[in-house]
Amino acid sequence: MQNALSKRKEPLTDTQLLMTITICIFAVMYILAMIILQGGFLHAQQIFDLLNDNASLIIVSCGLTIVMIGGGIDISVGAVTSLVAMSCILYLNKGGNVLVAVLMAVGIGIAFGSVQGFLISYLKIQPFIVTLAGMFFARGMTTILSVNPVKVDNSKFEALRNVKIKIPFLGYVAKNGNLVPAKMELGVVIALLCIILVFILLMYNRLGRNFYAMGGNEQSALMLGINVNKTRLFSYIISGLLSGISGFVLMMHTGAGNATNALGMEMNAIASSIIGGTLLTGGVGNIIGTFFGTVTLSTIKKIVVSSGLKDPWWQSITTGGMLCFFILLQSIVLSRRQKN
């Protein structure tokens, strides 16, 4: 019996185990919410709302997961997102082209990623300090561009913003008898596309496998002939690129640029990656887990709000509690496995 169990467990790597735990907990939590709280949780629209609100967070978390798998950290992502949203809006309000705005978003992201990546990989400066400086710089630039919130005023962009994908068969019948279809924003499509691309990159691409090798053990990666510096540079460039895209998606969602946009997003993204089973030490992580981590984090917040704990502090206190639970669980599971 024990033999059979251990045999079945063997192929499961740390990455997959942590991811499976997250997915299971998310499923149990959501089903419990459906049974106990009912209300909005019974409609498919609830899931789409979660995705609509968190599309940019999902994209940012993807980038951060890559950096964390490579054994680094990038805390500039939230600030870059905010800077991209602000600069694109200012450009669009001057009658700019939407396509150029997209290029601008991507360009700013890649610029941040490559400068930070260069400093970290070639000049061997601690990633925390470099990306902290990047965060300060991006936040400062955002307020230099505009201290006051700016609303988008561009007809073409407005048209793009209002594109919503309607899924009738997942809708529900409202009280007046009309069918309300489930709505999904364009940002969600971009986010899902990013997840698929990053998944392919991490699973079936040499560069992606190099990230794991580098994060797992840098010395052995070097011995295997992997260009560690270049790989690390690329991990930060991808993270920067994804923060740029996330800035554009955030702008599509909120339709306004604000200096406090995406405030604390970097910590939310780190928390999502951790809940999804990525380890900050590197070498372990999975993009699907990160996706579920993001969704879990926002579901907890939704549950707290709809379960009647109206005081403003409960939301972050329960989030902290859940985070504590996940972190402890991971630690215990991993240490038990190591003992075996």
Add this chain to the structure above:
Amino acid sequence: MKGKSNRISRNGLGQLTIPVIALTLLVIFNLIRDPGFFSIGITHNNYGNAVLSGNFISIINGASELAILAIGMTLVTAATKGQDISVGAAAAIAGSVFVKVLKAFSSISVGTVIFAFICSCIVAMLFGAFNGTLVSVFKIQPMIATLILYTCGRSIAYWINGGATPTVSSPVISAIGSFAPGIPIPMPVIIVIIVTAIFYLIFHFTSLELLTQAVGINQSAARLNGINTTFIKLLSFVLLGFCVSVSGCIGVSRLGLINHETLLLDVEMDAILAVAIGGNSLGGGKFKISGSILGAYVIQMLTITLYAMKVSSTDVKAYKAVVIVALVVIGSPVVKEHCRKLFQRTKTQSKGGECECRTL
């Protein structure tokens, strides 16, 4: 052999090079820009005390909380190879407890303030012990372990305050936050000196410094040598909790109110930065407390300089970032190595030139 001893001496003294160079550069820059920048004047405050004023005083006064936090952060960094990002949130909790206890008394005297401080100290140390347990017993990376308190700390402070921002007004509190009667030096500066002295005495009379460095450099070697690594890590977090509560109480006393959202906002980033600017490795191991304290003053002087140049408080971050990058690039091992090689090459070239001259 000679080269080795040379390297050791460079490492020993060289750690303070970056903060000292940065401070000197900032001082020179300020003196060129405005020769009277560091002049100290004497003014009379609302209570009629003669007090010192000027940019210099506001720099050493403003950096007080940061300097105290940097001391604790250095210990945590050295012992655990990671950083505590929850210090700002924990300081908000400590400040809330401080105010809550003070509010329970009808009149505020020196005794009640000390009692409230001890209460907030205990709470902050308990939260420090919570972080420390996660790190030392459950072997979680410090940044992730403290992410929990970072996420919910300010909300806990809000909860303790009961959804408000209570104020305390008393001569004792304002004396702690600004100037005590009869003493022209700001009280926070004196508190920094006291805290530094406490840590100096701890390091002088116990082997904590050595043990912390041993744990940070090689944990398994330290354990094999009979050092209780779990306890050392836990202790570093508890000591940081003490620092957090001191700086939280100073922050509350300055304003006379506790605002859970804005009290010591983003101080965790500045504290980590102070440790790094002080030449300490964020990867743990050897450390110098004096470097971190200098780092805190570098950050504050930079901020005050930017304010003096009429940069608005929200834009300061961008300029700060440029200076930080410049500092860490100068301090980067790769750049140092390049400079050394370049220096040696020019040296040998000039020597070669001399030889040629001689032969000629």
